[in-house]
Amino acid sequence: MSDFQNTIRILIASDIHAGYGEGKKIIDEDSFIGLEETLKHATEQDVDFILLGGDLFHESVPSRYTEHKVISLLRKYCLSDREIAIEMISDPQEVFENNHFKLVNYEDPNINVGMPIFSIHGNHDDFSGKGLMALDILHDAGLVNLFGKFNNVDNIVVKPILLRKGDAKVALYGIGSQRDDRLQRAFHAGKVKFCFPEDVDDWFNILVVHQNRPPRSLTRTTGSFLPLSVLPSQMNLIIWGHEHKCEIEPQFFPKGTGNEKDGFFIIQPGSTVATSICADETSAKHVSVLEIKGVTFKTQPIPLQQTxxxxxxxxxxxxxxxxxxxxxxxxxxxxxxxxxxxxxxxxxxxxxxxxxxxxxxxxxxxxxxxxxxxxxxxxxxxxxxxxxxxxxxxxxxxxxxxxxxxxxRPDDVDEKGVRKVTASDGTTVHDLLKQSFTDNDIESGLGVLSLSKMQHYVDVSTKLDESKKKKLEMLDNTINEQIAEYKAKISKVSLRSVCFLS
Amino acid sequence: MSDFQNTIRILIASDIHAGYGEGKKIIDEDSFIGLEETLKHATEQDVDFILLGGDLFHESVPSRYTEHKVISLLRKYCLSDREIAIEMISDPQEVFENNHFKLVNYEDPNINVGMPIFSIHGNHDDFSGKGLMALDILHDAGLVNLFGKFNNVDNIVVKPILLRKGDAKVALYGIGSQRDDRLQRAFHAGKVKFCFPEDVDDWFNILVVHQNRPPRSLTRTTGSFLPLSVLPSQMNLIIWGHEHKCEIEPQFFPKGTGNEKDGFFIIQPGSTVATSICADETSAKHVSVLEIKGVTFKTQPIPLQQTxxxxxxxxxxxxxxxxxxxxxxxxxxxxxxxxxxxxxxxxxxxxxxxxxxxxxxxxxxxxxxxxxxxxxxxxxxxxxxxxxxxxxxxxxxxxxxxxxxxxxRPDDVDEKGVRKVTASDGTTVHDLLKQSFTDNDIESGLGVLSLSKMQHYVDVSTKLDESKKKKLEMLDNTINEQIAEYKAKISKVSLRSVCFLS
Known part of the structure; x- marks a missing residue:
């Protein structure tokens, strides 16, 4: 067999955030441009499949337009009579046990999948209600293979997707986005188990996660994260989603056992669209082609041209x-x-x-x-x-x-003249609020302050040199103002405007 | 060629209302059972295709669960390697000009469609924002052929889907749901045009609409409707969606020209699930197999077994x-x-x-x-x-x-002892409110009264023998109570519960 027939080639990307910027002027199509360019590169590079690190959608409930755009692009680029050279060895009933259609899309005789996509879900793809997320719709429609979906973070059994092409053997393990603290606890409590093939060392083992990475600088203080130390050393490569900064070159992380081989590489593809204007998003956006022969690999980063x-x-x-x-x-x-x-x-x-x-x-x-x-x-x-x-x-x-x-101001600087780190250095108000609330709070839809009012408060209050107490009073005022505004709105509503809230 | 090869067989159904009853106990799966039974009958009857009269979905924004159920059922029943015997003669670019994918799904070489579905949209499939409805997602995913979609009710040019199988020729004309009054005006102003094939009399012409039918009784006082007189006499058959009462036997309607042949048949399939408990919904639910040879047809009603x-x-x-x-x-x-x-x-x-x-x-x-x-x-x-x-x-x-x-009470009866007709005889509060508000009112989301409060007001006020003025005061009170309730809710919200409204 030729070299090509013994090489598995994968296009790696993450955090496509389809639908980001919807409703904004100028940038509203940027996320779809990022998705389409990713799909084009996969086609041109003639890879065996695409592997995504989560957050294909920006919103957990994408708008109809976004859903339509994504489905249309996937149908255009992923359905074709191109031949699939990889063979799935593992039992799809097991790998896709938490999905409705328990098969890999290219094995459905009724859908001609020419470019398979495998994806875990990200935090933006969060599922609610009956355990379904927007990615499930794509999986059900036969356009994406959703893996790494677990119903209970306290009982995660990661069963790999085993893929073979000639001599090349890839085992894909996935853990869809979980709350960092809970996942960390689950790992420490031994509640995350990996099913390795018996001949695990003969496989190229890839784990895909979508979590906060351990902090690497003072300004990165997001709190909980997934520590590298809990990840199994059987892995050859981790694809790390969620972090938007593009670190496309593989980085090696030894496990500290003294054995040089004991560790894994990490590729952090970053997002294909910048969802905030900050330093992390300024580096050039990339996808990467990962080539696997036996248990060796090389990568070929591809800069996105249209971002x-x-x-x-x-x-x-x-x-x-x-x-x-x-x-x-x-x-x-x-x-x-x-x-x-x-x-x-x-x-x-x-x-x-x-x-x-x-x-x-x-x-x-x-x-x-x-x-x-x-x-x-x-x-x-x-x-x-x-x-x-x-x-x-x-x-x-x-x-x-x-x-x-x-x-x-002088009191923002410590005795050595070093500026104290404040929240505004790294995170947005949105991030801070999100951290403060549980998903339940947000889902329950209790709401007084709009984000824009909150932002306004922060903008104004940070400019003023007031005591903490004063600032809290200002917050109270902001809230009361908004309540008053809502009250005024409600009392103005005429019968003509009554509609169905039930 | 055999008789079979010259006969087009169509399964006719309407108003599937997938997702109706979601969140209710016991009946929450009824709509999906109706959809699945319809799909099963189509398979068993080995029809050439399914023709739907609109309202496949109950809500214009179906829940993820509903979307998932519908996509899953369509993938299960409509995708297969069964051969399609009908040939589409008309230009799909024209017929599907307002859709994103301008082709009939079974001609996409990448999707094996074994059972095509053609559907117009109903009032529940209303489109908003960027002109996309839930049915567009199904069309884009290659699971349904959405036709009869127009961007402007004041310029409707109905281009038929021309289908041929041996000698049998069917022309499908569709007008997705429009506001009755506007559609009626558009017809009268000559703003609705039909593109008939040159040899129109050689075709079996079917028009699918989703409108109110002309009132047939005193208790049916819905106001505007689509008059039969405006419909072109070239039609052989009208499939009438929207009306939930099953009138599955074809009824002939002459055009009053004296020529016996000048007129058309109407089949009103009714809904496959009852969306209200009223007399119209009590008659047995049916779908029907329509067999067309030349310009003659016969029907074979099939009672649904699982409703x-x-x-x-x-x-x-x-x-x-x-x-x-x-x-x-x-x-x-x-x-x-x-x-x-x-x-x-x-x-x-x-x-x-x-x-x-x-x-x-x-x-x-x-x-x-x-x-x-x-x-x-x-x-x-x-x-x-x-x-x-x-x-x-x-x-x-x-x-x-x-x-x-x-x-x-005595004053509810006229001098002859005949009970006066009141709104409660035919329509629900929901219907009445819906009639009172434009879609814009509802979309703009202004809201004070919940439907349940409104219902409660009606329940109570109709039981009381009060003057009109008194009843209006009661309505005022109801509204004020609800406003007070909202105010109380808002003032109780603690900062902990602040979330994003922007």
Missing amino acids: RQIIVEDLDLAKVNPKPRIVKLKARTKDMEDERLIHEKLQEMLENAKQYRGAQQPNLPRMRLRVIYSGDWLKIPPVNCRVIGHKYDGKVANPSDIVSVKTI | RQIIVEDLDLAKVNPKPRIVKLKARTKDMEDERLIHEKLQEMLENAKQYRGAQQPNLPRMRLRVIYSGDWLKIPPVNCRVIGHKYDGKVANPSDIVSVKTI
Whole structure:
């Protein structure tokens, strides 16, 4: 047999977040462009299958438009009379025991699958109610093979999908997204079991997970995560979904046993669309072709050509000009120094974007300039971000939030002059709120504050130099205002507008 | 060629309402049972295709479970290597011009469709936002052929699906559900055009619509409808969806031109699941096999074996006993005469149900006994329907609403002693509200009153002998109560329960 016939080739991608940006101007199709480019690369690279690390959908209940787009793209690219060279050895009844259709889609004689997709679910694909998620619909429709689905995190038995092509043998293990703390506990309590084939060392073992990775820096303080130490050393490779930063080159992690071979590689594909404008999302987006011969592998990262540019920079005013000629002012006046510096910097960013823009990248980049006010710059009120942003209409994809403001007062810095880490350095308000609530809270739909009001509160309160108590009072006020607003809305509703809430 | 090769056989059904009863006890799977039985009959009868009259889904946004059930059943029954004997003559790009995939599913080489389904959409499949409905997802997934979809009711050009099998030629015309008044106006203004084939008389022309039918009785006062007079006389047969009463035998409607042949037949398949407990839904549910040879046809109605029994009866207390021995009472006492009569009647209904229950019908029927209080019976307060109902737990599928109460006071009867028709005779509160609001009202989601509160108001207010003004005051109170309830709810919400409304 030729080399080709003994090599399994897999396109690896993750966090496609189809439907991200829906309803926003300009970027609303970006996620679908990312999905389509991924599918195109798989076709062009003629891989045996696609392996996804979760969060194919951005929302757990995708809109009809998103569902329609995804189904349409999958039908277009995955159904064909192309021959499938991999053979599934394991019992599909076992591997897909928690799915309705307990078979791999390309073995259904009624659907011509030319490009199989295997995917675990991510946190955005969360299932509720009767244990079904949006990915189940795709699995049921024969467009995706959903694996790593468990009904009970306290009893996870991971049965591999065993795939063979000539001499090459790949075992795919998957654990769909779980709450990090619960999964960690389950691992420690021995409630996660892996069914390894008897000749496990003859297989190339791939585990796909969708969890927080252990923190690697001070600014990454997400709390719970999946520790590498609990992952079985039989694995050759971990595909790590959920983390959006693209770390497409395989990284080796020894298990600390002294044996050099005792460990595994990790590939973190990152997302195919940036779902926030932050440093982690600025690195070029990639998918990768993984080639497996025996128990050796190599990868060929493929940069995505069509993803929108993201440029994130800081402008520390005190560093540019430590002694500005300004007087203490309560209100801003025209043509102030900081505004000039900001526009200069934005112009520079725009020019950089233009220079490095690929032929297939959209014209309007997403940009974020964080302007830092400290020292003498604290004498004046910071710029109005929206006013600045308006001048970049038609130049960037996100004029309304192109600039953000950060003020650093003396008590934000420790005795060594090192800035204390605050939540705004790494996470968004959305992240913080999400962490604070259980899924039940969110599903139960109790709601007073909209995210935008909450964001407004944070925007305003962080700019003010108030005590904690004052800030809490402000929060109370924000809540009360919104309650009053709702009350006013309700009392204004006329009988004409009555409709069915039952 | 044999007779069989020159005969097109179609299974006709409508208003499957998949997902009806979701969340209710006992009947929650009834709609899926109706769908599955329909699909089974089509397979057993070996028809060329299935033709549906709309409302495949009960909700315009079906739940994930419902979507999953429908996709699973369609994949199970419609995908197979069974050969398709019909040939599509018309240009699919034209027929499916408003769909994403502009082809008939069985001509997609990548999907083995063994049983094609053609369907128009119903009012429950209403599309919103980007012009997509739940049926579009099924069309995109290659499981259904959605036709009769128009983006603008003021410019409807109906292009037929031309199907041939040997000598038999069928032209399928479809108009998905439109608001009756608008469609009627569009017809009168000449804004609905039909593209007939040149040799139209050589084709068997079928029009599928999903509208209100012209009123046929005093109690049917739904207002606007689609008049038969506007429908083109080239049609041989109309399949009429939306009306749930099963009128499976073809009825001939002459056009009043004096020419006996100038007219068409109508088949009204009715629903495959009863979505309300009323007289129209009590007749046995059917699908029908339509056989077409040349321009002649015959039908073979097939009663559905698995639909749940529905029994609706009246108990007019004054007719059973015009002179009961009762004294005027403000509160009910134990073992009153009316209660005894009600239980006797319900027992009789239960026994009838048992006697006539088919082998495949579920054990628990849905029953409704309307108890009429008039004459001397008005001296006592009517029975509490829920208390009566509790005694039929485990005996019927709907104990909580097995009994309804109607009081007839002297001023409800006209001078000839004929009872005046009230809304409660034909329509439900839900229908009335739906008629009062435009789709925009409902979509905009403004809401104060829940349907259950509204129902409660109607239940209570119709029992009381109050003036119109008093009743309006009561409505005001009902609304204010609900507003107060919402206010109380909102003010009780703690910060812990804040979640995202944006």
